[in-house]
Amino acid sequence: MYIYDEFDQAMVDARVAEFRDQVDRRLAGKLSEDQFKPLRLMNGLYLQLHAYMLRVAVPYGTLNSAQMRLLGDIADKYDRGYGHFTTRQNIQYNWIRLEDAPDILADLARVGMHAIQTSGNCIRNTTSDHFAGAAADEVVDPRPYAELIRQWSSFHPEFSYLPRKFKMAVIASQRDRAAMRLHDIGIRLVRNSAGELGGEFYVGGGMGRTPMIAPLIRDFVPIDQFITYAEACLRVYNRHGRRDNKYKARIKILVHELGAEEYARQVEEEFAHLLTLGIEPPARELERIAAQFAPPPFASGLPDTIDRSDPAFALWAARNLQPHKAPGYTALTISLKPTGGIPGDASADQIRLMADLAERYSFDELRVTHAQNIVLPHVRKADLPALWRELVDAGLGSPNLDLAGDIIACPGLDYCSLANARSIPVAQQIGERLAGKEQDIGELKLKISGCINACGHHHAGHIGILGVDKKGVENYQLLLGGSEAEDVSLGKITGPGFDEAGVVDAVEKVTDLYLARREDGERFLDTYRRIGVEPFKEVLYG
Amino acid sequence: MRILTGNDLKAGAVVWWTGYDWSRHVEDAADVGDQADAIAAREEAARRVNAPYAIEATRDAGGTPRPAHIKDRIRALGPTVRPDLTLKPADPAVGNWVI
Numbered sequence: 001m002y003i004y005d006e007f008d009q010a011m012v013d014a015r016v017a018e019f020r021d022q023v024d025r026r027l028a029g030k031l032s033e034d035q036f037k038p039l040r041l042m043n044g045l046y047l048q049l050h051a052y053m054l055r056v057a058v059p060y061g062t063l064n065s066a067q068m069r070l071l072g073d074i075a076d077k078y079d080r081g082y083g084h085f086t087t088r089q090n091i092q093y094n095w096i097r098l099e100d101a102p103d104i105l106a107d108l109a110r111v112g113m114h115a116i117q118t119s120g121n122c123i124r125n126t127t128s129d130h131f132a133g134a135a136a137d138e139v140v141d142p143r144p145y146a147e148l149i150r151q152w153s154s155f156h157p158e159f160s161y162l163p164r165k166f167k168m169a170v171i172a173s174q175r176d177r178a179a180m181r182l183h184d185i186g187i188r189l190v191r192n193s194a195g196e197l198g199g200e201f202y203v204g205g206g207m208g209r210t211p212m213i214a215p216l217i218r219d220f221v222p223i224d225q226f227i228t229y230a231e232a233c234l235r236v237y238n239r240h241g242r243r244d245n246k247y248k249a250r251i252k253i254l255v256h257e258l259g260a261e262e263y264a265r266q267v268e269e270e271f272a273h274l275l276t277l278g279i280e281p282p283a284r285e286l287e288r289i290a291a292q293f294a295p296p297p298f299a300s301g302l303p304d305t306i307d308r309s310d311p312a313f314a315l316w317a318a319r320n321l322q323p324h325k326a327p328g329y330t331a332l333t334i335s336l337k338p339t340g341g342i343p344g345d346a347s348a349d350q351i352r353l354m355a356d357l358a359e360r361y362s363f364d365e366l367r368v369t370h371a372q373n374i375v376l377p378h379v380r381k382a383d384l385p386a387l388w389r390e391l392v393d394a395g396l397g398s399p400n401l402d403l404a405g406d407i408i409a410c411p412g413l414d415y416c417s418l419a420n421a422r423s424i425p426v427a428q429q430i431g432e433r434l435a436g437k438e439q440d441i442g443e444l445k446l447k448i449s450g451c452i453n454a455c456g457h458h459h460a461g462h463i464g465i466l467g468v469d470k471k472g473v474e475n476y477q478l479l480l481g482g483s484e485a486e487d488v489s490l491g492k493i494t495g496p497g498f499d500e501a502g503v504v505d506a507v508e509k510v511t512d513l514y515l516a517r518r519e520d521g522e523r524f525l526d527t528y529r530r531i532g533v534e535p536f537k538e539v540l541y542g
Numbered sequence: 543m544r545i546l547t548g549n550d551l552k553a554g555a556v557v558w559w560t561g562y563d564w565s566r567h568v569e570d571a572a573d574v575g576d577q578a579d580a581i582a583a584r585e586e587a588a589r590r591v592n593a594p595y596a597i598e599a600t601r602d603a604g605g606t607p608r609p610a611h612i613k614d615r616i617r618a619l620g621p622t623v624r625p626d627l628t629l630k631p632a633d634p635a636v637g638n639w640v641i
Contacts, residue, residue, distance in 0.1 A: 027552065029589050047593060049617050051554035080627060095627075097553045342623055413613060414621040422616075424623045472611055 001062050001365060002147050002292045004112040011154070012109045015116060019043050020102035027099065042122075044115030045101055048417050052096040055118040056108060060128035060146040060170070061089030061368040065359040067111045068366050072351030078104050083351060085336060085344040087408060087457055088167070089127050089368040090118060094415055116154065121162045123153035123234075127169045129177045130369040133293060134331040134377040136323040139191050142172040144290040145199075145226065148281060151289075152227050159234050163241035164249035166234070167206070170199075179370060179484035181205045181214045182460060184251045185233055190220070197223040203233055203263070204255030207454035211490050212252040215260040217267060225271075228280045232271035236263065295326075296363035296378055302328025306381045313388050315439070316399035321384075322375075330381050334374040334391060335398035335406060339435045340428050343409040344372030353394050361387050370457075371408055373401070404438040404446060404511065405431040408457050412450030412467060413474070419450035421467025421474035422500075429504045434511060441511055443523045445483070460484035462525045463510065464491040465503060476503035480510065480536055481528050492533060495541050509539045545571040545607055546578050547614065548586075548594030556617045557591060558607075564591060567629065568618035571599070571607045608639075615640045 004012070019039070026036040040046075044055040056071070063071075071091055075083045078100045079093040086092055096104070108114055117124055126146045133141040149168060153159065159166070169178045172189040180186035186202040198220045205214025221229040237251045240258070255263045304327050308314035322331040334354060337343050346354070354374055358366045361383050367375035379387065391397040400406045407430065410416065412423030427448050434441065447461030451468075458464035464479035475497040482491030498506050511524065513536060518527045528536070545568075546559035557564040559581060561572035574581060578596035585591045598610040609615050620628030622637035630636040 027589070033586070033592055047549060047554060049613070050556060050620060051549070094621075095554075099552050413616055414623050417613075419613075422622065424621075428623070474612065 001064055001143075002059075002289060008112070008151075009109070012112075012114045012116070015043070015114065016102060016105045016109050019105060023098060023102050038120070040098075040101075041119040042116070043101070043105065044118035045096070045098075046119065046417075048094065049413075049415055051094065052098055052101065053415070054093045054096045054101060054104060054115060055086070056091050056093075056113060056115050057118050057125045058090050058113075058368050059150050060126055060132070060143050061130050061370075062132075062143060063366045063368065065355040065364045065366070067113055068355035068358065069352050070107060070111050070113070072348040072355065074104055074107060075348040075351060082345055082347045084342075084411065085346065085368050085372045085374070087370050087372065087410070087455060088118075088125055089130070089370055090125055091368070092411075094411075119165075120160075121164050121166075122160050123149075123156065123162075123166045123168065126150055126153070127167070127178050127183075127370060129171045129173065130367040130375045131177060131322055131331050131377065132172070132367075133295065134322070134324050134329075135173055135175075136325045137175055138172040138325075140172050140189055140197060141290075141293050142170045142189055144286065144293050145187070145189065145223075146170045147289050147293075148227060148286055149230065152230075152281065159238065162234075162238055163243045164246065164251075166237075166251065168230075174486060176484070176486040176488070177369075179457065179460060181488045182207055182211075182457075182484055183214065185230060186214050187226070187230075189223075192220055199223065199226050199229075201229060201233065203267075204252040204260070206250055206252045207457060207459045208250065209247060209452040209454075210250075210252065211454070211459040212256060213488050213490065214252070215255065217260060217264045224283060225275070225280060228274050229267070229271055231279060232267045232274055235270050235274075236266045240266075296365075298326040298329060298378070299380070300327075302380060303382055304328050306330075306384055310385070312392075312399075313385055316388055316397060317384060319399045319403065320401045324378070326378070328381055330379055330384070331375055331377045332379050332384070332387075333369065333401050334376065334396050335400055336373050336396075337400060337406050337431065338395055338398050339400075339405055339431050341431075342424050343407050343427050346374075350394055350396060353390070354396070357387060357390060371406065373406070400438060402443045402445065404434040404441055404444045406446075407431060408445075408447040408461070410449050410451075410456035412448075412456075416450060416455075418453055419467065420452075420469035421450050421476065423448045423450040423456055423465075423467060426465060426467070426476065426500060426503060429500075430507050433504055433508055437511075437515075441515065441524065443525075444511070445525075446507070447482075457484060458482075459490050460488075461491060462523070462528070463507060465507075466493075468497065470497065474500060476500065478503060478506050478510075478540070480533060481525065483525060487525075494533065494537055506540055510536050513539050543573040543599050543601070543607065544575060544578055544596050545599045545609070546574045546581055546594055546596050547571075547609075547617065548582070548591035551589050551592040554592075558618075559585070559594075568609065569606045612640060
């Protein structure tokens with residue numbers, strides 16, 4: 001994985017020193033909150049319901065053991081013993097003291113991490129496939145290209161004050177495990193008929209109050225031009241994106257209002273101009289980065305079977321493992337969704353344990369998934385039983401990946417100052433209600449947001465839940481039919497909302513209907529698409 | 543009643559105006575009447591509070607100020623999903639006060 005060179009380190013160290021000075025001046029009264037707020041946000045420091053919240057960037061979700069261990073130590077030293085993994089593959093701490101923030105950033109810098117551009121109207125942390133480098137179906141490891149985007153976009157002077165925040169994702173397989181088309185720019189790396197590597201560019205997707213699926217803007221951008229093309233996409237947006245209305249400022253609105261064809265035409269015009277300027281990073285820089293993502297030294301001749309004689313282990317292995325490109329290995333997902341638990345939360349001890357397990361079993365690597373789980377990407381199948389026992393002992397052995405209990409939920413009104421309703425208690429109750437039948441229900445993507453900003457991806461859930469404020473009382477709208485995978489679609493609201501207990505009942509009703517009406521091999525989403533929304537409305541409101 | 547709240551500048555903790563100081567406990571909140579803006583401006587300038595704002599509240603049966611909106615009741619208590627991190631960690635049912 002990528003290790004900072006002297007330029008990366010100098011840049012991050014300088015930012016720590018700068019922020020330390022800004023905090024000192026704020027505490028000394030030389031900066032007002034109005035002056036300080038944009039400065040702290042540029043370093044990922046929010047003021048939330050109960051305290052300051054620090055969002056730490058995990059570029060494309062990749063961590064080594066030392067970094068993960070430090071994340072656990074920060075939770076103990078500066079917070080209240082836990083962290084929250086987010087849908088941007090980042091981690092947040094909820095109880096940060098302002099006066100501690102510079103020390104935390106200094107600690108992070110020592111392991112090659114930071115919180116830069118985790119807030120503000122800039123290019124945010126680039127996300128990727130959490131199985132990158134391990135997935136059997138990828139055409140190339142997408143992370144070197146995501147890292148190149150990180151370096152290009154960090155402190156990019158032209159794109160530090162965009163009309164609105166900007167999110168990019170890079171994947172390299174037909175299966176979409178990164179909600180790629182629900183990003184401002186989604187890139188799928190592909191090979192053309194000549195075997196050359198390039199990128200499909202999808203621009204103008206997103207969730208929030210106006211969810212949109214990104215249209216294809218260009219079907220093949222040669223890999224040695226892809227930063228130039230991304231720059232052209234950003235330039236057109238920066239030039240024409242609305243700055244008068246924050247609700248219409250995202251690039252999806254611009255692409256929608258111009259039309260994808262006209263937006264693409266303007267991008268091509270800008271692209272042609274930029275090509276004459278030679279702004280593409282030199283090939284040797286990409287090679288330098290790519291060399292750091294070389295596959296680990298996989299052993300050959302390993303047994304490619306798994307001993308499934310323990311039923312509990314077999315259940316977990318059937319759900320939480322992913323095919324790996326190297327024979328004898330697998331990528332495993334550690335569910336941070338115990339029944340009745342808080343989605344995405346992990347204690348300091350659990351974080352450190354996962355770091356230790358990665359060191360011992362996974363070539364020192366971990367990934368954070370956008371579904372708020374943790375991946376050990378390169379594990380020998382023969383090591384699985386021993387590893388699983390350690391996970392179970394630490395409360396990390398839930399066999400529920402992609403099942404009803406594997407719910408994405410934003411922090412909601414329990415923590416977030418933007419939220420209108422609580423998300424976590426609803427997730428907990430649904431998880432408990434469906435725990436006995438989630439294996440029977442099979443794949444079910446349940447996603448809950450506590451407000452229209454959609455951090456919980458509710459638009460893209462097979463079942464989505466949106467919390468709203470109805471005259472001061474929490475109310476929950478139910479959506480059905482969304483997907484953020486390669487079969488991307490946006491969920492539709494079923495009808496009037498429900499109170500907290502009612503929405504849990506509603507989810508059970510629609511899953512019961514699915515169980516009654518499904519045909520062979522159908523997931524919940526497949527049945528919904530086949531029979532339509534009306535039967536579901538009937539059981540909900542009839 | 544109207545009560546004044548904000549966050550401690552250094553720690554970020556939720557605080558409530560008692561009439562002469564800031565307290566972590568909403569039970570101590572004083573009715574500020576029409577003085578909220580003046581108190582907020584003075585206290586913010588002195589860096590004793592960050593981002594202060596006034597809210598409507600009632601008094602519950604025990605006489606404790608109860609913020610009118612659920613968001614401020616959660617601020618007053620702590621996260622309902624982590625009773626151990628609230629201001630009343632010994633009471634596992636404390637979240638019911640928020641509803």
